[in-house]
Amino acid sequence: MRADNSQHIVDAARRRSEYTRAKAVQALRSLDLAGEPVTFETVAKRAAVSRSWLYAQSDLREEIERLRAVHRRDPSSPVPARQRTSDASLRRRLEAANARIRRLTEENQQLREQLARALGEQRAATTRTSPPRAGASDPISACT
Structure with a gap:
């Protein structure tokens, strides 16, 4: 066999x-x-x-x-x-980008307010210390 x-x-x-x-x-x-x-x-x-x-x-x-x-x-x-890139990854990146945009927008607003205050203070200090300009008309006398 x-x-x-x-x-x-x-x-x-x-x-x-x-x-x-x-x-x-x-x-x-x-x-x-x-x-x-x-x-x-x-x-x-x-x-x-x-x-x-x-x-x-x-x-x-x-x-x-x-x-x-x-x-x-x-x-x-x-x-x-x-x-x-997966959908979940794209969503996280979008959320991170939106959060960064919000932070930068807030920071821009704070900087604008600081600049406005600084310019206002500078203008106030300049008008208090500088003598009146020659030839400048007085707004009160111009109305009469």
Whole structure:
């Protein structure tokens, strides 16, 4: 009776499948990191696998479709998906910018008030110490 070698064949098929899957995942990551369009065709070419095999892998298919949709929304953005700004991050940046604007507006208002007081004091000091100008008309005598 011959020995059953089917386990070796099953193991080889499993290793080949894992290797193929790892190539596809690596191709996906490298395309995304490079900011290149992620499509079934580009992933298949980069990983040297068939497009039909990619379609059969549900998790890989979903990731390709997600990255493809992101690229369609913003085709000019070469930034990889995982480095793109999230909505929460944008909200925090907007809140920080608004808080800074409020602080600067308050500071501007305080500085304007200080400047107005300083100019008023300077004008009062100048009018008290300077003699009347020659040829300047007296507003009370001009009315009579």
